[in-house]
Amino acid sequence: MKPYVSRRRATALGLAALSLAVTGMAVGSPASAFTLKGKPKIAFIYAAAINDGGWDESIDAARKKTAAALGLPIATSESIPEDATALRAAIDLYVKHGYNIIVGTSYGYSDALLKAAKDYPDVAFLGASGTTNASNLESFYPRTYQGWYLAGMAAGAVTKTNKLGMLGGYPVGVVNWDLNAFIRGAQAINPKAQVIGIYTNSWWDPVQEGKVAEAMLDQNADVIATDLSAASAPNAAEKRGAFAVGYQIDMKSYAPNGMLTSVVFKWENYLTPTIKAIIDGSWKPDPYGAFVSIKTHTVDLTPISDKVPPEVQAKIAAARAQIEAGTLTPFDGPVLKQDGSVAVAAGAKMTDDQLWSMDYFVQGAIGKMPAPQK
Amino acid sequence: MTEFLVTWLAGTPSYAMPLLLASLGLILSERAGVLNLSAEGIMAVGAMTAAVTTLLMGHPWLGLLAGAGAGIALSAVFGLAVVVFRVDQILAGLATVAIGIGITGVIGRPYVHQTVTGIDPVQLPVLSAIPVIGPVLFHQDPLFYLAVVLALMASWMLARTRFGLRWRAVGEDPAAADIAGVDVQVTQLLAVLASGALCGLAGGYLSVVSSQVWVEGMVAGRGWIAIGLVIFVRWSPVRAIFGALLFGGASALTPRLLATGANVPVYLMMMLPYLLTIAVLAIPAMFKLGRGPEPENLGTVYLRQDRR
Structure with a gap:
């Protein structure tokens, strides 16, 4: 399921x-x-x-x-x-x-x-x-990162602490672009937003996922997004009255109050x-x-929670339309890496090769990406 | 800073708990001379059974009980092999791991990723309101207190009762115990079943209390860490409490430091329990300290006819 x-x-x-x-x-x-x-x-x-x-x-x-x-x-x-x-x-x-x-x-x-x-x-x-x-x-x-960019916009709008958290499995391209897109989406709405990015070094460890979420919440993160599949991270957020973003399936039932949306496969x-x-x-x-592309709805978002203000919902819908039309990509230049170096110059667009080989956090991430898995 | 310390320390017991329960079980088994490597598999079965039972019956405590029961059932297979049929303990232990992990995949599959009713921490009135100490010591899962009590009881049982003396005698010198009239096989079987119950409970803790969900492979190496912990604490149930808290504290620290943006050598931290264990193994050998409390007969099969 x-x-x-x-x-x-x-x-x-x-x-x-x-x-x-x-x-x-x-x-x-x-x-x-x-x-x-x-x-x-x-x-x-x-x-x-x-x-x-x-x-x-x-x-x-x-x-x-x-x-x-x-x-x-x-x-x-x-x-x-x-x-x-x-x-x-x-x-x-x-x-x-x-x-x-x-x-x-x-x-x-x-x-x-x-x-x-x-x-x-x-x-x-x-x-x-x-x-x-x-x-x-x-x-x-x-292109899952397109969904994560939109989810990031929703998360950036509801945070009060300007701190979000996102869990990933291993630092590989398909995970890294989800985290980076989430950061860029959040900052598109809220330039002060920062995202704690932590890899659990497992696809399989719900215990660790819950603990990592708690560690993020203890650092005042008030939105927990998971790029993994277990309920424990959204559960931990829900228990503290924080928000959550799900992945792969509609995770609404894991955090009925706090779930903002889920980035899902169809x-x-x-x-x-x-x-x-x-x-x-x-x-x-x-x-x-x-x-x-998300245009095909092969990756998609579940309906966004009404905790996200209507004007932001409108912005998300507009961004989605632009992504579908190809006029916006989550990694339009300038894209700066966490260390300040330039990943994509102003005015340029990220190529697919650059996407697949993404092995860094963009600016706005808290935490250090572990060495890439080979 | 204080807040960081308090949340870290308060988060440590939930990491330490499954390690404590499992290593306690292994200590009981190994003090009776049965080298038990099956923890990972038994915890897997315990985790799956506890989650499925809780899903079907709606009672997390019933689930934990079932997890312990399933641990006993699988360890009975292991016990039958090593105690009755005198199979090599290392091989039988590894085979039990494979069986345990395999079974959970087959039986648990329809229940994967379903949210399980959990057990919430208890807040001891008054005490949990004390600053710093309150949240750390008096706002924990009920099982944490149970595990500490069990460790103290096991320690007392082994050191201070006639039953415990016989238990240890079987582990140290089964021939002497045999001559003294102790039933070596029954004692070892009992020890193996006790370890099964505790490892099963540890697995149940992971699925029902820690994550409230079951996924195949969710024990994720914690059984092996428990085996390392047994060596690290030199087969002492009381030291196991502190050893588990130390290992748990280290694992609890990593994500917390990462969340502050600190640069943590993640892979090194993941190696730490094993490094410490190797160090504890190496140090007595290096300084010729002898085997200490390591049971003399650990890992060898006792056959009465081979008695000297």
């Missing part, structure tokens, strides 16, 4: 992210749209159990919605290990039975998916949080239109992978 990004996936994501562009170019961009031969038969392949309470479960929730939207059954295989031979055996079996749209849901599938895509040019492949792309394979991940908003496009013959996989 409650998604998270597994350690393996996220660490690897940050690492291999740069290879996105490289791999994409090596394979070359498709000249024409992909055409499906025969009737669409769709299968999803999961690396862990489907009801893992996390990542796989969140994608499977989307699978059900996509199946309903398309009016097609979708087959699933779970607990297929992330080694090439195991995945390949599953893919071979599906292809043999006439399946021609196959979705791999794990970062660790990237290379095997690429190989299968080359061997089965008539089958369409999609890879969640993958790093490989081809004329019949597209990897996808949403994978179906990528999967349904993409699979529709594959079926109707208009699909052109992005040679760099689908790094999709």
Whole structure:
């Protein structure tokens, strides 16, 4: 029910992210749209159990919605290990039975998916949080930092102490950009706002998450945002009458009074239109992978609490419209690193490469980012 | 500054608690000669069972009881292996860790991430209003007081009762205990079950009291730290109270310093318990201080026919 990004996936994501562009170019961009031969038969392949309470479960929730939207059954295989031979055996079996749209849901599938895509040019492949792309394979991940920027705006508006706290798992790109976007969002509304950023060095330690939140609250932080999946940090905030921001799923129930909003995944908003496009013959996989905007609602915000003043809500809505239109990005220059050096010059925009390799806090962060995980 | 100290010290017992309970259990087991490495797995089962029971029954205390019960059940498997079938204690302990973590994944999966009713700290009237000392000593989880009492009781039992003397005799020299008429196997089995109850309770504390949620793998190495703690405190239940507070205090300090923006060597802090443990292991050896209270027969299987 409650998604998270597994350690393996996220660490690897940050690492291999740069290879996105490289791999994409090596394979070359498709000249024409992909055409499906025969009737669409769709299968999803999961690396862990489907009801893992996390990542796989969140994608499977989307699978059900996509199946309903398309009016097609979708087959699933779970607990297929992330080694090439195991995945390949599953893919071979599906292809043999006439399946021609196959979705791999794990970062660790990237290379095997690429190989299968080359061997089965008539089958369409999609890879969640993958790093490989081809004329019949597209990897996808949403730009979560856009959601966190908007959530930061809400948090910056309600803080009385001008101190916020945000928890992350490991210092990898996909986590770092969430924290930095949250800081920049908060400062866009409240220039005095500062954010305590602490990494728990685990994806899995709800005990530590609660304790870290308490430590932040004891330092007078009055909004606790979590980039992790357990209830303990929002719970700790709620008990002290502080605000909270959730992640991955709607965490309102973890802090009924204080929850400002949650930055959530809605994978179906990528999967349904993409699979529709594959079926109707208009699909052109992005040679760099689908790094999709909040415009697609693949990452989204839950309705913002009425504790956020209406004029700020209007500003958040306006910022969202600008982000969707591409006129605003959370990391428009000037972006200064915590130590004062320039990350993005005034007037410039941050590139995707810079995003994936982000290994620093921006100004406004309290705390030091640990050495990056390799 | 005072406020920082008070909140830090007040936050320390909740870090120390699971370590104290688990290491207390391990001390009881090891004083009877059974080297017990299964804490991580037993705590995992305790955490899962306590959370699931609390979710289903709605009573956190019932959940903790169930966590202790589940700890006993899994440690019975370990005890059966090492005491009855005389399996190698190290291997059996490690296997029990794997079993424990595996079982929780299978059984607990439908309950993952569900918020559990917790147990709130008790505020002892009058006493908790004392500045500084009040919040630190008299505004804690009820289990904290229970754990301290249990540690004192265990210490008294081992040192001052005939039952405790037999318990230790089995750990020091099972052959002599056997000749004196002590049932070595029953004593060791009892010790293993006691450690299971305490480790299970420690796991239950993590899920029901500390985080009020269960997630696979949430014990996150605390069982191994408890094993280090046993060595660090040289198998003494009373010293375990202070050792646990020291380890807990160090872990409680890291996020608190980070939250002030201080530059803390995080990875070094995470290594600290293990470094201290190695130091405590090395120092007696370096200065030829002998084994001290380390049970003489720790880790070896007793077979009556091999008696000399």
